[in-house]
Amino acid sequence: MANPSAVCNGHLHHHHHQKQNNVLKSGVCKKNGITKGVKKNGVTNGTPHKKTFIEHFEQAPMYVAVLTFVGFGVGTIFGYLRDFMRAWGLEKRNVAQERQQQKDFVPLYQDFENFYTRNLYMRIRDNWNRPICSVPGPQFDLMERVTDDYNWTFRFTGRTIKNVINMGSYNYLGFAETDPNALKTVTKELQKYGTGICSTRQEMGTLDKHVELENLVAKFLGVEDAMVFGMGFATNSMNIPALVGKGCLILSDELNHTSLVLGARLSGATIRIFKHNNMQSLEKLLRDAIIYGQPRSHRAWRKIIILVEGIYSMEGSIVQLPEIVSLKKKYKAYLYLDEAHSIGAVGATGRGVVEYFGMNPDDVDVLMGTFTKSFGAAGGYIAGKKGLVDFLRTHSHSAVYATSMCPPVAEQIIRAMKCLMGLDGTTQGLQRVRQLGKNTRYFRRRLHEMGFIIYGNDDSPVVPLLLYMPGKIGAFARRMLEKNIGVVVVGFPATPITESRARFCVSAAHTREMLDTVLNALDELGDFLQLKYSRDKKRVRRRLMLRTRTVTSSDISDNRLWERGMFPPFHRPFLCHFNIL
Amino acid sequence: MSSRLNKPISSSTALQVMFFLHLCSFSQFCPGLPPAPPRTGQHSAEASPISGRIISPVWQAALLFTHSTARVKTRANMNVGTAHSEVNPNTRVMNSRGIWLSYVLGIGLLHVVLLSIPFFSVPVVWTLTNIIHNMSMYIFLHTVKGTPFETPDQGKARLLTHWEQMDYGVQFTASRKFLTIMPIVLYFLTSFYTKYDRIHFVINTISLMSVLIPKLPQFHGVRIFGINKY
Numbered sequence: 001m002a003n004p005s006a007v008c009n010g011h012l013h014h015h016h017h018q019k020q021n022n023v024l025k026s027g028v029c030k031k032n033g034i035t036k037g038v039k040k041n042g043v044t045n046g047t048p049h050k051k052t053f054i055e056h057f058e059q060a061p062m063y064v065a066v067l068t069f070v071g072f073g074v075g076t077i078f079g080y081l082r083d084f085m086r087a088w089g090l091e092k093r094n095v096a097q098e099r100q101q102q103k104d105f106v107p108l109y110q111d112f113e114n115f116y117t118r119n120l121y122m123r124i125r126d127n128w129n130r131p132i133c134s135v136p137g138p139q140f141d142l143m144e145r146v147t148d149d150y151n152w153t154f155r156f157t158g159r160t161i162k163n164v165i166n167m168g169s170y171n172y173l174g175f176a177e178t179d180p181n182a183l184k185t186v187t188k189e190l191q192k193y194g195t196g197i198c199s200t201r202q203e204m205g206t207l208d209k210h211v212e213l214e215n216l217v218a219k220f221l222g223v224e225d226a227m228v229f230g231m232g233f234a235t236n237s238m239n240i241p242a243l244v245g246k247g248c249l250i251l252s253d254e255l256n257h258t259s260l261v262l263g264a265r266l267s268g269a270t271i272r273i274f275k276h277n278n279m280q281s282l283e284k285l286l287r288d289a290i291i292y293g294q295p296r297s298h299r300a301w302r303k304i305i306i307l308v309e310g311i312y313s314m315e316g317s318i319v320q321l322p323e324i325v326s327l328k329k330k331y332k333a334y335l336y337l338d339e340a341h342s343i344g345a346v347g348a349t350g351r352g353v354v355e356y357f358g359m360n361p362d363d364v365d366v367l368m369g370t371f372t373k374s375f376g377a378a379g380g381y382i383a384g385k386k387g388l389v390d391f392l393r394t395h396s397h398s399a400v401y402a403t404s405m406c407p408p409v410a411e412q413i414i415r416a417m418k419c420l421m422g423l424d425g426t427t428q429g430l431q432r433v434r435q436l437g438k439n440t441r442y443f444r445r446r447l448h449e450m451g452f453i454i455y456g457n458d459d460s461p462v463v464p465l466l467l468y469m470p471g472k473i474g475a476f477a478r479r480m481l482e483k484n485i486g487v488v489v490v491g492f493p494a495t496p497i498t499e500s501r502a503r504f505c506v507s508a509a510h511t512r513e514m515l516d517t518v519l520n521a522l523d524e525l526g527d528f529l530q531l532k533y534s535r536d537k538k539r540v541r542r543r544l545m546l547r548t549r550t551v552t553s554s555d556i557s558d559n560r561l562w563e564r565g566m567f568p569p570f571h572r573p574f575l576c577h578f579n580i581l
Numbered sequence: 582m583s584s585r586l587n588k589p590i591s592s593s594t595a596l597q598v599m600f601f602l603h604l605c606s607f608s609q610f611c612p613g614l615p616p617a618p619p620r621t622g623q624h625s626a627e628a629s630p631i632s633g634r635i636i637s638p639v640w641q642a643a644l645l646f647t648h649s650t651a652r653v654k655t656r657a658n659m660n661v662g663t664a665h666s667e668v669n670p671n672t673r674v675m676n677s678r679g680i681w682l683s684y685v686l687g688i689g690l691l692h693v694v695l696l697s698i699p700f701f702s703v704p705v706v707w708t709l710t711n712i713i714h715n716m717s718m719y720i721f722l723h724t725v726k727g728t729p730f731e732t733p734d735q736g737k738a739r740l741l742t743h744w745e746q747m748d749y750g751v752q753f754t755a756s757r758k759f760l761t762i763m764p765i766v767l768y769f770l771t772s773f774y775t776k777y778d779r780i781h782f783v784i785n786t787i788s789l790m791s792v793l794i795p796k797l798p799q800f801h802g803v804r805i806f807g808i809n810k811y
Contacts (some may be wrong), residue, residue, distance in 0.1 A: 065679025066686065073687075110739065115729035256665060261666055273666065314665075345792050493670040493730050 035464045045548040054458045055277075056448075060533040064468050068079075068498050071470045076400050078120030089294075094152040116493070123476030125151040127481075127489055133160060135167040138509035142486065160482065165514050167504045168488035172461050173432045174347040174509030175376030175416045186411045191473070193407035201393070205404035209376045213410045214529060216417050217381050221351060222361045226383035228413075229398045230405040232370030233259040235380030235552055238398035240307075240336070241267040242391075243366070248303040249289050250284060251333070253319075257314050260338060264307065270295075276315070279323045282306070286331045304333040310342025310353040316456020316464050316504065318346065325363045336366040344374025345461050350420050350433040356459070371409075388556050436461060436508035439515060446519050451532030455501070463504040464523075465531075471498050472529055475576070479528075485519045608664060609728070650767035668734045671746050688714055704775035708785060711771040715764055715788040722760070725796040740811065745801055752798045764792050 015066075038255070085091040095118065098107070126147060134141040142161040147153045169176065189209070199205035210228060217226040229235045242261030244250060247270040252260060254276040264271050268276065274288070286304070295302050306328060308319045328335045339352045346356030352369065354361050366388065370380040382392060393399055418431035440461045447454050453466040467473055470491060477489045491500035506515075526532045534571040592702060603803045631706050667673060674680065694705045722744045732738060768789045775781035794800060806809040 059678070062679055062682065066683045069680055069683040073683075110727060112725070112727050112729060113731050113739075117730065256666060496665065497670065497674055498679060560604070 002132065053320065055451075056536075057315075057317075057455055058453050058534060058536060060466065060468055061535065062452060064533055065498050068469050070501075072492075072497070075120050075454075075470060079115060082119060083115070094149065109157050111312065114491060116532065120470065122151050124477070126154070127474060127477035129513055130238065130486070131156075134243075135176055136166055137176050137178075138166055138174065138507055138511075138514060140162045140166050140169075140486070142481075161481075163484065164481070164547055165485045165510075166507075167518060167567055168506070169505040169508060170341070170505055171375040171376070172341075172374045172436055172505070173350070173376075173416070173420070174435075175374070175412075177376070177509075182415070183412075185415050186408050189411040190408040196406050199403060201399040201404045202402060207404075207407060208412075209407045209410045210404060213405075213414055214381075218383060220421055221354075221366060221367060221383050224384045224386040225388075226381050227372075227389050227392055227396075227399075228379055228381045228405055228410070229396075230379050230403055231371050231398075232378065234382035234398055235368060235370065236260050236338065236380060236400060237263040237266060238390060238402065239368075239382055240264055242305055242397065243267075243336075244269045244305055247294065248308060249301045250305055250544040251285050251289075252307040253277070253309065253312075254295050255315060256307060257313070257338065257340070260307050260309070272483055275321055276312070277317055279320060279327065282324070283327055286327060286333060290331060292461065295497045304331070305336055305365075306333055308338070309334045310337060310339040311345065311457075311460050311462060313341050313462055313463065314490070314501075316454075316460040316462040318342070318356070318457040318460055319353060321357045321359060321364075325359065329363075335363075336362050336368065337364045337532070339369040340380075341373055341462060343369040344420065344433070345436060346459055348433075349430060350374070370411045371416075376380050377409045377412040377416065379409060381411070422444055432508040438505065439506045439508065439510055442512075443515055443519070447522065448534070448536070450519075450526060451534045452526060461506040463506060464501040464534070465504065467500045467502055467531060468498060468533070470500060472531065475504075475529055476502055476525065476531075479525055480521065483525075485518055485521055494518050496563070525550060590793075592671075641792075654741070669726045669728060669732045669738050669746060671738070671743065671750075672749050675747055675760070681756075681759055688763075702780060704778065705773040708772045708781050709711075711764075711767050711785050712788050714767060715792040718792050719795070720763065724794075727811070738763070742795075744796060750801065753802075757796070761793065761796050764789055 010155055042434055043074065048490055058457075068476070082091065086093050092097060098105070126145070130141050131143045133143055140163075142164050144157045144159045144161050146157055146477070147154050162315050177183075193207070193209070197205045197207065213228055214226045215236070218224065229238070236257070236259035239252075243269045244264075246268045248267070250264045250267070250269045250271045252264055252271055254273055274285050276511075289301060291401065292298060306324060308324060311318055321337075324335060327333075337353070342356070343352040345351045346353055349355065352367075352544070362385075365384060367383040369383075370381065371377040372379070382389065415424070418424045418429075419426070420433070424431055437459070440459060440463075441442050443459055444454060444463060447465065455464045455466065456462060467476055467489065473489045473491045480487045487504065489502045495501060503520075596617075688710070691705070692710045695701060695709050695713075696703075701709065723742050726740045727741050728746075744757075744760075747756060768785060769787050772782065775785070
């Protein structure tokens, strides 16, 4: 027949056509309209298992906020003093100067814009951009550098600080490794394909490796099709303009990443921002959008799309996916989920927040993610229905103008994904995911018990520890380096003025010993710098409970308690973990 | 904290604004700077009724009886490596937790330091507190322009003082009301402790005017005689 999907005798002949390709890319068998999926344990019939969602955003006592402002005030006063001394020649000027010939020209930059950089950032500059000389795995080597003029210039001493514990890299599953055995296939592909593809996807840049990778990604996520891109940032910024345009509405979370924001701006759609993870705010925006329509004409919006992330990297919070999906279904909006930090890091088998909440991947219209964090590679993907991905293959800016992903990187992702899915014949992937979960829960529980203020969800491997005062930012990072631990600290203006923090990224490659070293160092440092601001009553109650409860021998050998984050496994002397008040 | 931004104007603020309505003639001295753009103008086409514009007296009257503090919508912009999508963090500093308390404690500290100087009498100390407080406020809020760090807003805030940057130019927010009331309260206290002496009164009143007039919505972006324009 001319048109295979024509209506014939009142029946759509669609399913005859479907018979040839009733096995979709995700490996799900579809026959007679009935889908046979891989049976997963733990998914009950009827109501889905209700996930307990515990997130903390505790506020420090008021005196901490006041002292933070005092700190900034003192810094500002001294900044003005030093600027005065520099202007009147009482102090050497270390910043770049105008050339003599251009002395009378209008200056290129305003002095005041640089105030914060010269007077506050320069003093603690040695804590950022530290050069490393090994792969950023769970431990790495740093090049030792010293400064003779208070961080204006650095020089290398020639020594390396070896085996610094790395708590800053996004290495959630520990795939950042140089083990030659593990990278055998990658080396082979490098020899075979070379390093770069000098072409776009639509011209000559689609290799069999890309097709293999895309099939694998679709199978991994349980969706119909996927497309991969060479850059994770560019995946967002190039594809959101292809999906939405003028006359559409984007509802984006307050704390969305720059790539999402740039993509939204480039698209030309209207952007409205709802408060972070706040469903009332989102619902209000949705209702207003549907009731009032576009601003002046009051016509209906062409499309309403909600942009959220799986895990927010600065807060450590996880998106409230079930509520958002129910809202999206009620108001008929689309959902774009950016799983940059959550793919591989959460979920029972590492398939991201969709699996974490036990939901159906079909509920999310556009699943986006990156391979940078959990897979030790580079690039991003967009996955969803076949129609969506086919549209992106033709209409995405990246497909038309950007070079495609290079084959060795694709092979690295393939091997990592196969490891995760168990297709390489081992259970190593699942072990990594489990280890990450254990490490995360252990780390967070211990930090919480010690009395630090930690932000975020109990299951998120990103752990921001609040420092508050600007003086403590430098002190914390430097002292941690002295103890051979590398941390990332962030302050104002990247964070709100009272909430400077240190951000830890737990990895599956961290062993218990490494985590214990870090935790003991944090304990000491927390007492020395007085960072233990938490006034959480539950923590006090638990400490009391741990003190008074008698531990029986069956408890010690019961390793299942370890899974639930209660007692460490048998071989450790358990008393040292309790903070005896 | 955000709930404070949504309350309508109180009657005292309304009276104060009515009282100074005639001062809007000052804007004829010098064409003001381009008015601050509405904070949502870049992304949504909707025009909010309240923006940082210089508003004519006709609109002023309408303002008094409408819900003046629209919910401030933050702009989405390119902030690499930040924990928020705030374009200009300076706008939020005065709303942060603990800053009002720090401000009051700062004034208290200043007062105590002045009191401890032996040869100043109590009226002189109060007048000095008032003058130094108002001078510092004038310098930091109404003279210093721009931000001490680079912002991704392409220089929109570079010619604006901190007062004009606060809350992206939305008038009558909670922090603005607080910072308007503080010098007035200090003025009352100073007048009481100087026993309404004539010379102290003149000095304190001039000082108060110098700090209250720039806070009027009509003076948003106004630079008299071109002073402090660039």
